[in-house]
Amino acid sequence: MHFSSTSTSAFSSSALPLPLAAYGWDADREAEFAPYAERGLLPGRVVRVDRGLCDVVTAAGVVRADTEFVVPRDPLKVVCTGDWVAVDPEDADPRYVRTLLTRRTAFVRSTSSKRSEGQILAANVDHAVVAMSLAVELDLGRVERFLALAWESGAQPVVVLTKADLVPDPVALSYLVEDVEASAPGVPVLTVCARDGDGVEELAALLDRGTSVLLGASGAGKSTLANALVGEDVMGVQATRDMDGKGRHTTTTRNLLPLPGGGVLIDTPGLRGVGLWDAGTGVGQVFSEIEEFARDCRFHDCAHESEPGCAVRAAVEDGELPTRRLESYHKLVRENQWIVAKSDARVRADVRQDWKRKQAAGRAAGEAKRGRGPWRPAPPR
Template identity: 80%
Template structure:
């Protein structure tokens, strides 16, 4: 049996603390070992334990619910030996990154667990897609982690005035979120990023070609991830990272590098969307009607802010789009909500028809 002090010595660099130790007590009495999942691949996973990294089978923790499968970042109870050895359970997660899958079954896909900071990597080699940044931030806020936006490849924007304008655009899109510029090639800005993420668990998010693997190598201090050049045509890269990997950082803490995400579908992320668009949520409290859709209703404070130029129209459109998408995803698994949405559609359709008939009456 591994002593408690040995467990802390071996696993503390990966985030083990007193709370995790308390949660593991019942499994310790069964002779199981604690460990953190550093990689998952086709029903098996690599787990760092007090005795080192072991390969374990996840057959005993593979439920039908895709949100309950073992993922990178999980703390698990693993058998001390055996061929194969098995993961017997995972500890309750503190945070979890979930996106909707591309399937038609409205399922969520868990990307990483027990994360403290989410670094959203955005390449300055491309024109800024603020809508995509908002999507990633909604995903990050909903998970329970603290997001940070990192504008990578800053060396490609040598003009400081242009760079400052780009940062300002993203800051407007990301209220309450630190926005950094980094050049992993030259090491610029890395010290600020390291000081922000501290010694916790950090996940790297972003689309292919955003420079995540280069950033991961710079943070780790060695070439642990393969790097491929992005295409000149659109700045997009191929999936350099194909699995989620948990890597220890020399400054303390660990880093989870994820594959580039071409699709960033929301999954029950209303709270996250509200956090991204906090200024709209605050304005909505001043609307005359509590269920104001911010369209044509009288006394709409949100529309007034758009008309006066205080709130960019693009922000409102993006907010509506993400809220509709999230509502639709939730409705697919909630029959009552689905019925309410259909009733709302019928009501709006009837109102539109009545308005058209009224106009025809005036013209006749």
């Protein structure tokens, strides 16, 4: 990243407040903040948000601030853990967050509501750490879903298989790693036993600069992993359930924690649902081998279902592409189209028209198979 050599900000590069430098403050942020410094506002990074209030780390320490002045209609522009903000000076009572600085990246998922809304989980993230527990059967489809959102956010994903001590057979463990690597092209895959410290040092080396967000389902061992990375018990941890070996839900808010080797970590609550949110590019990166095969399809808009000359289907038949990967690809593409269509009338019309074409083709194929000739709608009575 290029850093500007000069700045008009009240905070000079040579005298960057240590707390902010540790949290990711740099010369580019300093230059962006200059107009707010002239108004007497202070820079800070949001470390936690709770019901309209947030904790912000500033050069003077952590302060509590109200977000009333930055409550937008767009849910993707609300104050979030990881945001850089301008807050009122120390003598203000109450103190308010006055504005957000530009977000470089944002990790967003769709909400579970029927409305077309996204939910931002973390801002200004460089690494997205996807934690998957080896205490239960690996869900490769869930891995792919997390990775699609991670790539779309602009962050570099990393998959961490936690509780590796529960798979003592090294051969079995290597097979699990291979399965995940096949589902995560271009993504580092690490095995970790945070309780014993195995693999933690290697992960810490990947996260020693910038901001990382820790993602995963409840019980994936995120809080234990966060404690191991930070080097102290900063997050509460509960024992696993006796009935199935799963961990219990521990973290209830998103927290930003400085790492001893540099960089910061955002620990998030367990995610029950991981809905896509306009993640077409991310889906393409997760299934990069399918995108590669698709270049040789006869039709540029091939859906890789029943079209003639489909190179992707041919790769499945030749054993070059697992059927599960193509099925997962279709599922995420359809889901993403549906999410986009909810808020885009043009896309919604295209999806509806495509569905009608597929229905007509299916009926025609059924009639032809039964020897009844081309399908025609029944005449009105």
